[in-house]
Amino acid sequence: MKVSISNSFRTPCDIIKMPRSRRPASLTLALERISNIGFADVKHWCLRRLPILSWVPRYSLQENLLADTVSGMMLTIQQVAQGVAFAVMSSVHPVFGLYSSLFPPLIYAIFGMSHHVSTGTFAITSLISAGAVERLVTSNKENVSNSSQGFLGLSDFEMQRIGVAAAVTFLGGVIQISMCLLQLGSATLLLSEPVVSSMTTGAAxxxxTSQVKYFLGMKTPYISGPLGMFYIYHYIFSNISSVQVGALLWSLFSIVVLILVKECNEHFRSKIRMVIxxxxxxxxxxxxxxxxxxxxxxxxxxxxxxIPTGIPFPQVPPMDTLTNVVVEAFSFALVGYTVSIFLAYNSAKKFSYRIDENQELLAHGLSNVIPSFLFCIPNAAAPARTFLxxxxxxxxxxxxxxxxxxxxxxxxVIAPFLYWLxxxxxxxxxxxxxxxMLIQFRDLKKYWNVDKYDWVIWVCTYLVTICFAANIGLLFGVVFSVAVSIFRLTRAKTMHGIQVNEDLNEDIKAMHSEYCNKVKVVCVGMPLFFLNIKKFRTEFMEIKNKILSRNCLYKHKETPLLSPVTNGDCAGDVSSDDISTLIVDCSGITFFDFTGAATLAQICMELPNQGTNVLLASCDVSLVDALQYSGFNIKNQLFFDSVKSALTAFTSKERRTITLEALESSDL
Known part of the structure; x- marks a missing residue:
């Protein structure tokens, strides 16, 4: 007995071997696309996803190698110092900061598009990671002293801590790669300069604040959460007697020396070949x-x-910890990418090359996912190293x-000698x-002189950042700036009057001057959609009332016997002599929605009954279709190619009216 097998149980090989006529349409289309892939397509994909392949063949040893070598040597000093420091800030052993200064920059150089962004350990991401580490692996004398020595000579306690940090790194990188697959790189348009500037200043x-305890040589508990920074300072001032004078003197000496020498390097940069x-x-x-x-x-x-020497053997981050670090991972992914992409934008603008936001997401995501298997803490591009x-x-x-x-x-070789630092x-x-990042306070003067709203956004975002955290400050800044933009949009002036163009014929300009009391040309300078349509209608009616008032006033001057009781109010029955014309230049309407189109169509139908004809000039084809599709019977005579055409039609109509009046007078 033969047993028939359903199509749903056929293997992929059986489906491919099926006759072309019996294959599903989707499979046929997919096979055709695969068969049409050629060498040029593969090359284009590789150059797009591996930017290193595009610039390495064109690299000039004679022109670039010396500058890159000197910059690389100077960058190493920053990478080592910041790697050790930010690892301590992230509540893990300093050696893991060195690993995070090695593997992420290597991966970003392959997948990243920016020529000058330097990835690695970063202060803000280290603070975010420390929140997860301190929350899940608390430190106390008992678990530190009783922990056994294991991998790399480090205690189990230290390995548990780096396990949490690596989980944050892994999940944050996965989130960034997912954002790349969803094509969310362009979402950076929501990030205005005041938001990023204030958020980074607040994070700095x-x-x-996190380093004050090392300045003073104090032992302070880990404090986080809302208003945590103020609680830290309260604790420090309450225990000010425990300050170590030696640590304070070292701090003051180091800060003074660093600032003086760095200022000299900056001031005499044009006179010395290499900075100190x-x-x-x-x-x-x-x-x-x-x-x-x-x-x-x-x-x-x-x-x-x-600090132990050597490279660790790869190890999978603790997957059972991922659910406990979701908040920190999202915070790190968003904040780290925000700072990195703005540094990439600045470098691309400064040196005139192009970057792709989604490719940058992929590069930073891989720079976190792969190093997470090598005990690396969360990393991102750092302003100090990039400016270096x-x-x-x-x-x-x-x-x-x-x-x-x-x-x-x-x-x-050198790591063991850092013991005494x-x-x-x-x-x-x-x-x-x-x-x-700290001197970005100077931006307040710029924002105040240019736009007071940006000044308010900067101050509010900074206050929220220092009161809560960098991720909350970033989220607040984005939402607040969007809300302010919507508020300004709803209150902005949608229409303004324009002068008659100089390229008009002298006859038309003369006729316009003669009948200026009966015609006005205005321009719509904003999109028409539900947020500003109420403002648009109000301004339209105000302009219409001004035209009617001016027309009535003009008639009263020409005909003194008219009753002055009307006070210039032309409401009520409108004669043909009272009708005025409003020419609307629609070239500034960049987009519209149904509400905007329907309101404009309704105005065009209502105003003739109130003594004002409306002529639409420079309308886009889609706007004309939308106005006619809105359910209103708009005549084609309302639409003109330009303001000039509308004025020509208006003056021609006025001439015909004068001619008819003259004929009627002669007949009488």
Whole structure:
């Protein structure tokens, strides 16, 4: 007995082997598309998704290598210092900051489109990650002292902490890749400059607050949540007697030296070929001083501590932790990408090349997903490192690749010597490195002089950021700026009067001057949709009333015997002599919705009964169709190609009217 097999149980190979006539239409179309893929299509896809393939073949060793090498060496100093510092800020062991300074820049150089963005550890993302780490793996003396030594010589406690940070890195990268697949890169249009500026300034304020304990050498509990920054300062001032004088002196000395030397580098940049690497010199000098004086034991100065050497073996992040870090992952994905894409925009504008927002999402997503298997904390582009590449004349991502090689050398050779680096010096390097974000307070003057609304957005977003967190500040800033824009749109003037063009014929201009009391030309300078249509109708009626009032006043002057009781009010029965004309230039209507089209059509039908004819000039074809489709019987005589055509029709009509009146007078 034969058993028939349903089509739903056929394998893909059986379906492909089916005759062409019996194949599903969707399968046939898919097979045709696959068969039409050629070498050119594959090459285009590779160049689009692997931007490194487009610029490496054109790389000029003679023109670019020296500048990229110098920039890479200077970048390494920043990567190492910030990597160690931001790892501590992220509540994980400092060595994981070195790993995060090696693998993410390497991956971004392959997939990223910006030539000057430097990815790696970042203060804001480290603070976000620290929230998850401190919440899920709390620190106390008992679990630290009783934990066994394991991988890389680190305790199980340290491995649990980096496991949480790696989970945040992995999930945040997955979110960014998902945004790329959904083509959400263009959503950055919602991010205005005041929002990003205030959010980053507020986040930098949080970072400075997190480093105050290292400035003063104090032991403070981890405090987060709403108004957490103010609780930190309250705790510090309440325990001000526990400040270590040695740590405070190191901090003051480091900040003064860093600011002075960096200002000299900036001031004399045109006269010296290479800036003074003050960060590296300060790290070496303070580490040697701390080692020979034994400040850790004699004065109780906190130091970085032991850092293991070598690269870890890849390990899958703890997947059971992902559900517990969803909030931090979303915050990190959005805030990190926001700062990164704005740095990419600035570099592309400065050096005249193009970037793709969705490709940047993919690049940053892969720069987080892949390194999460190598114990890396959340990373993003950092303003300080990117500006360092600008100032040192970097040309391409080769500078970042050279930096990766030097960071690898640090991990295997130099890392153990960072043991004696004082934490107060490291905190000073972090805070001075945030100078570019902190001085954005100066933008307030610019916003106040240009647009008071932007000033209000900046201040409100900054206050929300310092009171809560960077992610909440970013969300508030976007929503608040959109709300302000809608408010301004609904209150903005939709129409304005225009002068008669100079290219009109002298006869037309003369006729317009003669009958200026009966015609007015206005321009609609905004889209017509439900948010501003009420304002549009109000302004339209105000203009109509002014025309009628002016027309009535003109008639009273010409005919003194008319009764003055009307006070210029022409409402009621309207004679043919009272009818005025309003020419509307519709070239400024960039888009419209049904409400806008229906309201405009209704106005065109109502005003002739109230003493005003409406002529529409420069209407788009879609607007004409929408007006006729709105259910109103609009005559074709209302539409003109230009204001000139409408004025010509108006003056011709007036001439015919005068001629008829003259004929009637002669007959009488």
């Amino acid at each position: 304020t949080h970072v400075v 690497p003050i960060d590296l010199l300060l790290i070496i000098a303070t580490s040697l001083a701390c080692y020979f004086v034994d400040m850790e034991n004699v004065y109780g100065i906190d130091v970085v501590g032991p 590449l600008y100032n040192n004349g970097a040309k391409t991502q080769v500078a970042c690749l050279i930096s990766c090689l030097l960071v690898l050398l640090v991990i295997y 004082p934490m107060s010096v490291l905190a000073s390097i972090i805070v001075v490195g945030l100078k570019g």
